[in-house]
Amino acid sequence: MDIFGILSLVGGLALFLYGMNVMGGGLEKLSGGKLERVLEKLTSNPLKAVLLGAGVTAVIQSSSATTVMLVGFVNSGIMKLSQAVGIIMGANIGTTITSWLLSLTGIESGNIFIKLLKPSSFSPVLALIGIILMMGAKSSKKKDISEIFLGFAVLMFGMETMSDAVKPLADVPEFTGILTKFSNPLLGVLVGALLTAVIQSSSASVGILQALSVTGAFTYGSVIPIIMGQNIGTCVTAMVSAVGANKGARRTAFVHLYFNVIGSVVFLIIYGILNTAFQFEFTQMTVGAAGIAAIHTIFNLFATLVLLPFTKGLEKLAYLTIPVTAEELQASGREDEFKVLDERFLSTPGYAIEQCISLAKKMAGLSETIMSEAMGLFEHYSVQQAKLVEEQEEALDKYEDKLGAYLTRLSSQDLTEQEGQGVSALMHSINDFERIGDHALNLMEIAGEMKKKKMEFSKKAKHEMQVFGSAVEDILNRSIQAFIKNDIDLAMSVEPLEEVIDGLDKEVKKRHIKRLRKGKCTIETGLALSDIAVNYERVADHCSNLAVYMIQMEDNTVEAHDYVNNLSNETRVHFEEMQAMYKRKYHLGSKKNAEEE
Numbered sequence: 001m002d003i004f005g006i007l008s009l010v011g012g013l014a015l016f017l018y019g020m021n022v023m024g025g026g027l028e029k030l031s032g033g034k035l036e037r038v039l040e041k042l043t044s045n046p047l048k049a050v051l052l053g054a055g056v057t058a059v060i061q062s063s064s065a066t067t068v069m070l071v072g073f074v075n076s077g078i079m080k081l082s083q084a085v086g087i088i089m090g091a092n093i094g095t096t097i098t099s100w101l102l103s104l105t106g107i108e109s110g111n112i113f114i115k116l117l118k119p120s121s122f123s124p125v126l127a128l129i130g131i132i133l134m135m136g137a138k139s140s141k142k143k144d145i146s147e148i149f150l151g152f153a154v155l156m157f158g159m160e161t162m163s164d165a166v167k168p169l170a171d172v173p174e175f176t177g178i179l180t181k182f183s184n185p186l187l188g189v190l191v192g193a194l195l196t197a198v199i200q201s202s203s204a205s206v207g208i209l210q211a212l213s214v215t216g217a218f219t220y221g222s223v224i225p226i227i228m229g230q231n232i233g234t235c236v237t238a239m240v241s242a243v244g245a246n247k248g249a250r251r252t253a254f255v256h257l258y259f260n261v262i263g264s265v266v267f268l269i270i271y272g273i274l275n276t277a278f279q280f281e282f283t284q285m286t287v288g289a290a291g292i293a294a295i296h297t298i299f300n301l302f303a304t305l306v307l308l309p310f311t312k313g314l315e316k317l318a319y320l321t322i323p324v325t326a327e328e329l330q331a332s333g334r335e336d337e338f339k340v341l342d343e344r345f346l347s348t349p350g351y352a353i354e355q356c357i358s359l360a361k362k363m364a365g366l367s368e369t370i371m372s373e374a375m376g377l378f379e380h381y382s383v384q385q386a387k388l389v390e391e392q393e394e395a396l397d398k399y400e401d402k403l404g405a406y407l408t409r410l411s412s413q414d415l416t417e418q419e420g421q422g423v424s425a426l427m428h429s430i431n432d433f434e435r436i437g438d439h440a441l442n443l444m445e446i447a448g449e450m451k452k453k454k455m456e457f458s459k460k461a462k463h464e465m466q467v468f469g470s471a472v473e474d475i476l477n478r479s480i481q482a483f484i485k486n487d488i489d490l491a492m493s494v495e496p497l498e499e500v501i502d503g504l505d506k507e508v509k510k511r512h513i514k515r516l517r518k519g520k521c522t523i524e525t526g527l528a529l530s531d532i533a534v535n536y537e538r539v540a541d542h543c544s545n546l547a548v549y550m551i552q553m554e555d556n557t558v559e560a561h562d563y564v565n566n567l568s569n570e571t572r573v574h575f576e577e578m579q580a581m582y583k584r585k586y587h588l589g590s591k592k593n594a595e596e597e
Helices: 003-031 034-040 046-060 063-076 081-094 096-106 119-136 140-171 173-183 185-199 202-215 220-233 235-241 247-278 289-321 326-331 343-347 349-376 383-411 417-453 459-485 488-492 494-517 523-554 569-585
Strands: none
Touching: 003 046, 003 140, 003 202, 046 063, 046 081, 046 289, 063 081, 063 202, 063 235, 063 247, 063 343, 081 096, 081 247, 081 289, 096 140, 096 202, 096 289, 119 140, 140 202, 140 417, 185 202, 185 220, 185 247, 202 220, 202 289, 220 235, 220 247, 220 289, 235 247, 247 289, 343 349, 343 383, 349 383, 349 417, 349 459, 383 417, 417 523, 459 488, 459 494, 459 523, 488 494, 488 523, 494 523, 494 569
């Protein structure tokens, strides 16, 4: 092989690995986190776990990626180790699909229909479709499909390039001499493990082995140990991912390692004994791409069938490796809800966003609770309730810090347009939830000051503030429930009420000034009333923001700052009807009575 042959080999390898990465990324984005949610909701049935593990891995084309997800699930407490064991077994079966696809490159036939099955025949068509979709499509879904097609085409082109580059090596005695040494089982296992550990993908390393098989230098006997080693080498990705994770996640990585190591050892022992006893003729036969795919599949099916009854044993072995500590037992009773914001989920943005939404919903509910409790202090003040408001406001701050930091890291990932909008809306929403908590804290402090100075509103002022407060509680409940339930119709009902609250704010302050001029209330109580009204009005503004973010997610043409002015005629009629209904519901009473005691 000359320098140009080496360059072709390196270039083919680069294209092969890049194509696999692009195709896997497109498949993952197209799934939008659905595959991860399927795994998350898995039951403890081992057989079902194996089937789901195989299915998910066949789709995303990477057993390493599936295992890393499992490490994240166990680390965040979403999944138990016992559930992960079966999925790991299934992942090894699912990853064999790639080797069968790559084996199509070896198809040789004069029949036109059979030749069409050869990737070099149909991958150019997929590449053309992919580039047309990528350049012309506007929807993120079609762009993801274009990535899958282009990734597959590049993958196959890289495979063909590698195969063509190494074909001349068949006539080089030195090269074939090196490869024959791989028939030593220990050396074969070591080479396979090192190759896979370096490129972090058993599918890719098997593909490289298939490309090299065109030299005719590999026999069935020499590739069997290499494939065993490749299955062991793929564990490196999960082991690296588990570094810095909790003990449960590290045990998951060890289960993956033990499954592949034990499976390889048992397979090689049985194969060695049978080969010694029966002297299998096929071991000296030249192996092709399809033969390598068959060995890869047979081994993984064998390992799963043999070890499936011993899932509990693998679990116990992991616990023996990393024993349960007293500290871990104590911590198991304290649920850390922020564990779901696992760094490993960032590589699967669709699922990461789902985890953020689940936490944001808890934050939303807490913001409504804290506001309700703060408002209740004006009716019945207690030190304990005031303290609770303070503690809950601190909890809201923690939610914003944790979620905000995670969403910021998530925004730097390769997101679809819809995912990008979702992350942006979530970041704005959690800021509004936190600000609602700040206003609740302000109200708590005002209530405390009024209690300390024994201030009381006049009868009419108290009535007006109760009406005002009821409207604020209504808009808060509507916006929070709309967010939690993702109810667009409920979100549409928020803005008409916000405009009514703006009117209430102005009217309450105007009536207060008139009473102040007539000496029917003090300046001190007037300042307290004004401060309460300011906080009420700003809470309503944040509720409006939340509703508009939701409406924008449904229709990205909506302008946040000019939402009302851009309503369609039909929507405007409905808007005005709701506004009139809210005005009747939250009416302060006649102005004449408001100025009387």
